[in-house]
Amino acid sequence: MIATSAPLENVLDSLMRLVESQLKGIFGSVLLLDKDGVHLRHGAAPSLAKAYMSAIDGSAIGPKTGSCGTAAYRREPVIVADILQDPLWEDYRDLAALYGYRSCWSTPILSHQGVVLGVFAMYSMSVREPTEAETRLIEFTTHIAGIAIERKRAEDQIHFMANHDTLTGLPNRALLEDRLSQAVLYAQRYNRWVAVVFIDLDNFKLVNDTLGHNAGDELLKTVAGRLVGCVKATDTVVRVGGDEFVIVLFDQPTNVDVISETLQTIRDAIAEPVPVAEHRLRLTASIGIANYPKDGTSPDKLLANADAAKSRAKEFGRDNFQFYAPEFNSSAHEKFLLQGELRNALARSEFALLYQPQVDLRSGQIVAVEALVRWNHPARGLVSPMTFIPTAEETGLIVPIGDWILHEACRQNKAWQRAGLPPVTVCVNVSARQFREKNLIDRVVNALKESGLEARYLELEVTESLIMQDFELAVATMNGLQGLGVQISIDDFGTGYSSLSALKTFPVQRLKIDKSFIDDLATDENDQAVTSAVISLGQKLNLRVLAEGVETDDQVAFLRKNNCDEMQGNYFSKPLSAGDLGKLIAKG
Template identity: 65%
Template sequence: MSKIIKLSRAELTGPKERRLLRAMVDQVPDYLFVKDLDCRFVIANEAVVRINGFDTPDEVFGKTDFDLHDAASAEKFFEIERSVIKSGDSIIDMEERVVDAVTGKEKWLLTTKVAMSDDEGVVIGLVGISRDITARKKEDSLRDEQAVVVEMIALNSPLEVVLERLVRLIESQLDGIFGSILLLDETGHLTHGAAPSLPQEYSRAIDGIAIGANVGSCGSAAYRRESVIVADIATDPLWNDFRDLAALHGLRSCWSTPILSHQGNVLGTFAMYSASVRCPTEIETRLTRMSTRTAAIAIERRLAEDQISFMAHHDMLTGLPNRSLLIDRLTQAILQTERHNPWVSVVIVDLDNFKLVNDSLGHTAGDALLKEVSKRMLDCVRPTDAVMRLDGDEFVILLTDLPENTDAISATLHKLRTAIGEPLTIKNQAFHITCSIGVSTFPQDGTDAETLIANADAAMYKAKAAGRDGFQFFTGEINFRAHARLALLEGIRKGIARNEFHLLYQPQVDMKTGRIFAVEALLRWTHPSLGLISPIQFIPLAEETGLIVPLGDWVLEEACRQNKEWQDAGLAPITVCVNVSARQFQDLNWPSRVLRTLDETGLPAECLELELTESLVMRDVDQAVKIMKDLQSAGVAFAIDDFGTGYSSLSALKTLPVSRLKLDQSFVRNLAEDEDDRTIAAAVISLGQKLNMKVIAEGVETDEQVTFLRNNNCDEMQGFHFSKPISSEGIESLLQAQEPKTSSGAIEGRQ
């Protein structure tokens, strides 16, 4: 609503009245002024006088904004004030940006301008009052930019981009401050993270400095694990080695704070530099705390992603590439071979009688032996070759750019056997290890990666059958392994028709309450003549041949039927978890079969969880998300199985409608004695919870494992510590032993 202040001309211009008005307005901390019809200052309080760089109000009297501001700003102020004077309509709480003439700093003002009239109602000017809202605008900007930085972290933006945005945010909040983030590497050196405003020559000079007790502000802060404030670089002994460098670039003070992980490990440092000698203000200290926390989240996210990527592609014991990289490396080698015509050979090395080392001296000694053998194999090959660990005591070596004869291959094999056979001492006991080696070569023994690996494996078993401690080239004959494979395949087909398969169920337990909230359905096969056959033997073959699709459909139907039967018997509802194979997931009709199975069995969709592996989902993320969301809309939940053994982009993982991550049992097995596994497990738990997912540990067998998982806030567990896979009757007995639970409470355990 418009408001006009009425004032007589005598009141406005009389000496006594002007003195009275000036005395009053000078007490107002805001900027208060009166202007005439030509928008010239008639009255201005001391705040207006100071911001415009004058000493007395008389110096402002008669001036316009064109005398005080740049042309563009003055023109804007003039048009607004002329509009107020002409229309009589007030401008309320308008935000204006001005420059303090004394400090040269930009300020934000919240301004109100009201038309002023005399006692006859004639407009004779306007009254304005402005409040300094610079601090509020900075706080608003800080919150907005913080949200942007957090979003960048969540969307998996490159770490260097996130850190630079964070440093620029802090610099925008402060005057005369240059921010810097350095990252601590594994060797104890600080490397460049972000320093957008520091001189590039200075940043390059300190990139890679080793931390220490007296290494400037940052090196000392990282070493001492505490903030280091240097008010005067020119006199502080911490800067003895860098004083001239800082002086060259006009840096006089530096305050550094270590960036710590949630476990207390130093990740890097955050520093503020100033060209003046001084200590940080309270605001600067507060912003430093905020920055280090945000930087820690970004760096930990990057480290966790790098760690998961490395775990997905490398053997954690030896550091060698693992099976996941084998096909890719071999395929690339074949493509190079086709272009340039040299040979490429696949060499599978299996240590003879390795089990004796584990049995006699324990797994720790066995691990030490595998590490030493890995080093010896690496020493025997060229940089163009590759050594990989498949599993246990089995390794693969890719030999590339070979001449078209077996002499060079044989020479390398003899070198390998000799190196591996050298005695080694473990726990003061000498060991003499031999190996069996199988070789296949492209293109004679296969034209694709899978065939070459299979044929090298067949040759290796032939070497073992020949007495071990030797090597064999693939000859092309069908050996006993191929016959066994065909027989097993035929047995699966007949087993489906004869109902030879059945399900066992393993409970999943909430670690806080100890209650069963779900069970995993596990497929078992009892062959009429061979007896119980391990899933490890038949499931990979069923997956390869496509028989996993009818098997998987049967498992889903039987698991849903059984769960509904438990509910009909009066037991509290629980979730049944069913594994999904790659073949099933790629079948376009599979989602409709899931929904039909739920409809036919009468099981509520909320009582079914489907478990997918990382590698399965990452084949086509967009398609996976669509399928999962379609089923999720019906109530079906999803979990990522064997998490940590594959590789998934965290930005992609964040988009998946997944409620749980299953920590693979390979990381749980040695939690009590393996520091690497403890680190990995803690990282996966932290990562999953940061993505708002429950984390369940598989293969939990010991009290020590349970203690570690509890201490690291793991949500759920599954394994022999609570129960091995048991029959449906056994599950029924366990559920009956629990206290009664409501339907909603049973499902809450996995939300």
């Protein structure tokens, strides 16, 4: 069986059955030493209780770990005549007794170089030591098991070397086509994309020429590890030669933005300094991307087109990426540029807040103001939140940006109060990314403490869909905020998917009717029905209801007729600077 390369588990199983056929009342087993060199894994035990073998599978070797673990640790045979009495079995005695095993004779299985490969053991239901004939059989059987295990390890090593790069341990070009073919077949079946990313490290030859090939090898190994850390376990990172890598992004959604996010992660990982030979090297890369099915339907075509896109990236001056499909390049590059500029915007104090009043429809008084962020870009001018907020959400930058908005809004509201203006509530939007942060409540406490603003003059606006992502966590967070005295409102109400039974458990004070229902309120009967229903619902739940985006007399008339509490929109005032809003509040 060994000569014909039969599977190792079959060889060991047959070997144990052969041993057991020669002896009476003996049960043979083989445990294999794991790659970590610490744990023993199941190899073969045709006659031992499966539950027993399952219980000891993965047990660690050591100086007092039964017969097998101790034999592997000592690298010598361990004969235990009575399991119930021997101290080596102290931690496993009850387990063995459960199945009636009383003696166990274990011998380490060694390679021809003396490396421990596993353990061969014989169990008996009686208290005794092996006879001379049994000892000879153990020695012979252990030798045979060693040949089988060593042969299997050699085959595995040969197969690994044939399909993997010896320096980095990554799959090589021989394995690339197989992995890419599987990815394409999956994408065909489930209407998904496959992205082939071709990476060429810039100026790598200079490292070899100046610091030597050992430094170059260390650099490549570091980069290989970082690339693996950037992708999912189902993706494949391949070294195709010298300083070139290919990544196969498996099972991608049909959205170039998702692929772009992964590309940015890869670029950031490559750009991190690499300590090599007392130097800290900074790398860049030229990257080309081809997508299935648009850029090719076969592995060869996808690889060729990703390589061509990579060459174009080098032509553009290196340290950039190019999609094979040109139409993807402009949008993706614009997004990456935006991400980089967003990272610097906070440090450069480029953000500012405008404030839009919220007015009581009965008295006409300003009761609250909503803080609205704007980006004063040094080159582009005023950038709309619709442009940069989604990118901030995707990258996680919304957390520090949102924290700045919260602190600035609280500071400004307290400044108005110190100036002697009538107190109003300042409303701050909380994004889904912020809401999932475990320290949101601590951030709110910090903003109130630093500004000196009382909690009752702060309102946080959350959306229905945000709450319903994790209902229990959301309600717990809202309860914690309410416990501080902070008010909570549901923004864009009617566009989410919360149930009425959930709504009654929300610890909120206000509902904000989304602008989409207000725009055609004067003429659209459906919008009128929804708006009047929300107003009625809010009143029955003792919640104030505010209409967003109010701009016309007809809209105001309808809202007053249906007893809506408050409104916000250009009908009363556009968003204003802090100074102008302060003057408006002062007018009463």
